[in-house]
Amino acid sequence: MRSILPQQLNMEDFIAACQRPLRKSLRVNTLKISVADFIERAKDKGWQLEPVPWCKTGFWIEADESVVPLGNTAEHMSGLFYIQEASSMMPVSALFAQNSQFTSVLDMAAAPGSKTTQIAAEMNNHGVLVANEFSASRVKVLHANVERCGVRNAALSNYDGRVFGGWLPEQFDAVLIDAPCSGEGTVRKDADAMKNWSKASVLSISDTQKDLIESAFHALKPGGVMVYSTCTLSIEENQQVCHHLKQVFADQVEFESLTDLFPHADKALTAEGFLHIFPQVYDCEGFFVARIRKLGSVDAPKVKKRLGKFPFEKASAKLQADIQSQLKAALDIDFPQDTSVWLRDKDVWLFPNALEPMLGEFRFSRMGIKIAETHKKGYRWQHQVATTLATGNEATAVVLSVDDAREWFMGRDVRPENVTGSGEVIVKLANDVIGLGKWVGNRIKNGLPRELVRDKNLF
Structure with missing residues (x-):
């Protein structure tokens, strides 16, 4: 570490910073609430917020968690914010710098979902966001966070990121590769982060990272932009990986400077325009971020595809109109214009239209949102209809007490006082939509998915 510290920094400050606990930070989920409204909520709660300079929706927070942890507050469980380390907000900010608008984005190493949900908010749920995670067990966590935050434009996959270059060449306007790394930048959060560190493992991981960045580059459209990031500090896993890409693809690779990403970004800027962030500079985790432009087309690896039969069928215009009218009648909810209905057995799904060109090219584990199950009398609406499509102003909404x-x-199940109804109902806490239930006599039957159920110490 001493050998790679920039001249203006010193080892004593680095060690002192690593030994200080991290400041807690969160990102407002603008799919659910505006930043201005969240700031008002925070004032009412007595939370102290300080803006994170590189993320317009990010804040450091001071809050009394002695009674209820932030993760168990109603606001967190309703998806209004995501507890996210401040420096990890930077890659997505870099991807969407210069007011970029993207129709198709790949998040190559997505779990647990902080950056995926941040990208979805930047896209305002439009277009398509492919969120890939190599670890099958972590895909469940990714899906739960996508669900909690009201994301409806995502397609989840469970592959080694090295497959994308061959399977989906030149499909994406933008790619985020927050690469698996040796992780010493996270030592302030995890005292064990350095236990298995070795120079040999750094070199081994950097070989994998080089494969991943090549795959990401192939998956990118000509003219598209990629952000490569890690939560590590070694040059082998950062600058050298980016230079490897430049060596392989030469003039088709352009490094774009991040000097204007936020005030004082120059304190962490490398000669290439990358951000190499040591923990003492901005009092955050150690991090690395590079923004790379693909200037022209390159030949992608050839792969043999055996996908099998696609299990979904697109609904006819007539059937889609019928489902839409039934949803409007039952819950006063409309479909977004850039989506289409797809059917699988008795399940009804809503896919983003921008996903369609990829459906015959790649196998996804979950796409869009499941909106209904068919039964004899029509449709049984699902939880995500409420949390991703409802505004809270629907005529069918019922406000619950805090208890x-x-x-x-x-x-x-709950029995709201002085309220009765029939059929499915949107459930709210104050003005926040928290789920979908069904009236059974004088109670509302709970429709919360199992992975979102909590057991104790709630708000």
Whole structure:
């Protein structure tokens, strides 16, 4: 570390910074609430917020968590914010710098979902966001966070990121590769982060990173932009990986300077225009971010595809109109214009239209949102209809008391006082949509998915 510290920094400050606990930070989920409204909520709660300079929706937070941890607050469980380390907000900010608008984005190493949900918010749920995670167990966590935050334009996959260059060449306007790394930048959060560190493992991981960045480059459209990031500090896993890409693809690779990403970005800027962030510079985790432009087409690796039969069928215009009218009648909800209905057995799904060109080229584990199951009398609407499509102003919405909402998040049915109804109902806490239930007599049957049910110590 001493050998790679920039001249203006010193080892004593680096060690002192690594030994200080991290400041807690969060990112407002603008798919659910505006930053201005969230700031008002924070004031009411007595939370102290300080803006993160490189993310317009990010804040460091001071809050009394002695009674209820931030993760168990109603605001977190309703998807209004994501607890995210401040420096990890930077890659997505770099990807969307210069007010970039993208129709198709690949997040190559997506779990647990902080950057995926940040990208979805930047896209405002339009277009398509392919969120890939190599670890099957972590895909469940990724899906739960996507669901909690009201993301509807995502398609999830479970592959080694090295497959994308051959399977989906030149498909994406933008690619984020937050690469697996040796992770010493996270030592302030995890005291064990350095336990298995070795120079040999750094070199081994950098070989994998070089494969991943090549794959990401092939998956990128000519003219598209890629951000490569890690939570490590070694030059072998950062600058050298980017230079490897330049060596392989020469004039088709352009490094774009991040000097204007935020005030004082120059304190961490490398000669190439990358951000190499040591923990003492901005009092955050160690991090690396590079923004790379693909200037022209390159020949992608050839692969033999055996996909099998695609299990979904696109609904006819007539059937889609029928489903849409039934949803409007039942819950006062409309479909977004850039989506289409797809059917699989008795399940009804809503896919982003921008996903369609990829459906015959790649196998996804989950696409869009499941909106209904068919049964004899019509459609049984699903949780994500409420949390991704409802505004909270629907005629069918019922506001729960805080006590009832707590029961709801623990997976229990509720009996709201002085309210009755029939059929499916949108459930709210204050003005936040928290789920979908169904009237059974004088109680609302709980429709919360199992992975979102919490057991104790709630707001």
